[in-house]
Amino acid sequence: MSPSQPSLSVATGDNLDFAWEQLSPVPSKTDASHAEAIPDRVRRVAADLDELDLYYNLPNAPRRYAKIKEYCSSELSNIKDLPFDSLSQQDKVDIVLLTRFLEHLSRHQTLVEESHRKVQPLVPFESSITALCEARQDGRVMQAEQAAHDLDEIRTSIVQIQTDIQAGRTTASKPTAHQATKVIENLRGHLQEWFDFYSTYDPAFDWWATTPWQAVDTALAGYIDTILFTVVGIDPGNGGHDQIVGEPIGRAMLLSELSHEMIPYTPEELLSIAHKEYDRCLLEMKAISNELGFGSDWKKTLDHVKTQSAPISKQTDLVRHLVNEAAAYVQHHDLVTVPPLAASTWRMFTLTPSQQRTAPFFLGGPSILVASPASSMGQPLKAAVLRANNRHFSRAVALHEMIPGHRLQRFAERRHSTHRAALFSTPFLTEGWATYWELLLWDRGDFFVTPEDRAGTMFWRMHRCMRVVFSLRFHLGELTPRQCVDLLVAKVGHERAAAEAEVRRSLEGSPLEGAYGPLYQAAYLLGALQLRELRRVVLAEGRMGEREFHDAVLRAGGMPVEMIKALLLGEALSPRYQTRWRFYD
Known part of the structure; x- marks a missing residue:
């Protein structure tokens, strides 16, 4: 069912008004003679939500929350x-999955609305800007003189709250203040769109509103700088490179997110799993260290491995070789189907210095983005980038990002069960699939053969374990961002610059507002463990062979691994299915 249209009077000419409710209503039920196929229903819901998102595009507007919840209720x-x-x-x-998605989306609107209330004291002018922008979107008649008056009141409000911040009369936590700057920047963009719509088209508007709008835009930009400097502690002049700001969501929210992702464990249980896996990795790393002659000092082993980088300007050649090597390996051993087009049409790009602030290693998917020192970087950072992207670390990264990892996964998602990815995609499958292959090729024993390659791969295993630990403990309020960085340096052996980039990418921004979800970093290891356990069950029962299993996972499309398990094993399902798969012993 399509959402009910808003009742908004729209001026389309001098004397022509019509209201949306005059249009023929959309039937509330699908006619039985034109029954909707379930995949088409999923696609329609995704398309409907895109329409709602495009129209009600002010992210904190009350009517956006209401319309999305109203739509979810109707579909349910x-x-x-x-x-x-x-x-x-x-x-x-x-x-x-659709039922769970709609219920979660509806709850999410309430949580976002509640979370935004912490920001509202810092943006008392938000409702006034929202009213102007919504009037424009709805096509209501715009009175230029009144708009100018409204803009002047908005500027006055900005100046007042800015003065209060500087005088210490209005205070906020660093995460709340940092989030407020993003809200203000968003409002500033919407107000720019509002101004551009009328400017030059209406001479009266230009005469009345241009100067007041410019004053508001300047005031908003200055207010952002004030918040960053005065409350957050970031100097806008140097980009705030030393600051990492995040917003913990708390244990109750973590439990809600875990339930939605179909992970029937508490945060504390997941931390226990991560520590057990880390301890196993540490034993492996110490064995490799002994093999290389460094005794049990595994950090000396990592220092040794980090010196073995590709020559300057040859990093892309190394990455191309590693990508092709991994693709050839899985095909030679008949582990998964690799369509020729998937193996031959990928491209390579390099990450900019700015991008490497939050992506210190490679990124992948349709293409691979390579982290490499740039001439504009300072000498210490160049050295850190080389060390963090040495040839032995890069071997596991290349297969993770491309084939059989993300490249093959994205290729399949666009060709099989395509209706699922838009609504049901989860990092526990997306990142779990790519990390799973790191585990599988390690277990095979004939891919990571040299001690250096095995050390490079085990570095990533330790990293995945500590990602679970630092992200969950941060959201539980047990670690600060700086302590998260220290944890990665001490427990994994990261270069500090790389650790800072990892934590910055993971924590900055509010998960409730569309940044990296609070469970995203935990999903790498946990999703891989889910897939490894599912593979064990399927192969042990003789239901499928190795390649058949991996192809079946790819054909299932984007969704939680527990539902892939239900598909492959033909398990009983109910409309109110609750997650229950305890995948780790």
């Missing part, structure tokens, strides 16, 4: 009328 009501027991297993999985 319609789902209840479906004959669930007579559906195919594929369709049952989709309905379980």
Whole structure:
């Protein structure tokens, strides 16, 4: 069912008004003679939500929250009328996932709205800017003189709150203040769009509103700088490179997110899993260190490995070789189907120095983005980038990002079960799949052969374990961002610059506002452990061979691993299915 249209009077001419409610109403139920296929229902919901997102595009506007929740409620009501027991297993999985998605999305609107209340004292002018922008979006008649008056009141409000901040009469935590700057920048962009819509088109608007708008835009930019410098402690002049700001969400929210991601463990249980896996990795790393003649001092082993980088300007040649090597290996051993097009049409780009502030290693998917020193970097940073992207660390990264990792995964998602990725995609599959291959090729024993390659790969295993630890402990309020950096340096052996980039990427911004989710970093290891356990069960029961299993996972599309398990094993499902798979012993 499409969402009900808003009742907004729209001026389309001198004397022509019409209201949306005059249009023929959309039927609330799908006609039985034109029953909607379940994959089409999922695609429609994704498209409907895109429409709502495009129209109600002021992210903190109350009517946006209301319209999305109203839509979710309507769709959930319609789902209840479906004959669930007579559906195919594929369709049952989709309905379980769609129900869970809509319920979570509705709850999410409430949580975002509640979270935004902490920011509102810093943006008392938000509702006034929102009203101007919504009036423009709705096509209401714009009175230029009134708009000028409204802009002047907005500027006055900005100046007042800025003065209060500077005088210490209004205070906020660093995370809240940092989030406020993002809200203000967003409002500034919407106000720019509002001004551009009328400017030059309406001479009266230009006469009345141009100067007041310029004053507001300047005031907003200055207010952002004031918040950053006075409250957050970032000097806008140097970019705030030493500051990492994050917003912990707390244990209750973590439990809610874990339930949504179909991970039936508490944060404390997941921390225990991560520490057990780390201890195993540490034993392996110490054995490799002994093999290389460094005794049990595994950090000396890492120092040795980090010196073995590609020559300057040859990093891309190394990466190309590593990508092709991994693709050839999985094909030679018949581990997964690699379509010729997937193996031959990928491209390579280099990450800019700015991008490497939050992506210190390679990124991948359709293409691979290579981290490499740039001439504009200072000498210490150049050295750190070379060390962090040495040839032995890079071997595991190349297969993770490309084939059989993200490149093959994205290639399959665009060709199989394509309706699922938009709504049901989860980092526990996305990052879990790529990390799973690191585990599998390690277990095979014939891919990472030299001690240096094994040390480079084990570095990443330790890193995945500590990602679980630092991200969950941060959101539990047990670690600060700086302590997260220290943890990665001490427990994994990161270069400090790389550790800072990892933590900055993971924590900055509010997860409730669309930044990296609070479980994203934990998903690498935990998703890989899910897939490894599922593979063990499927192969032990003789249901599939190695390649058949991996191909089946790729064909399933983007969704939680527990639902892939339900598909492959034909498990019983119900409309109110609750996660229960304890995948780690």
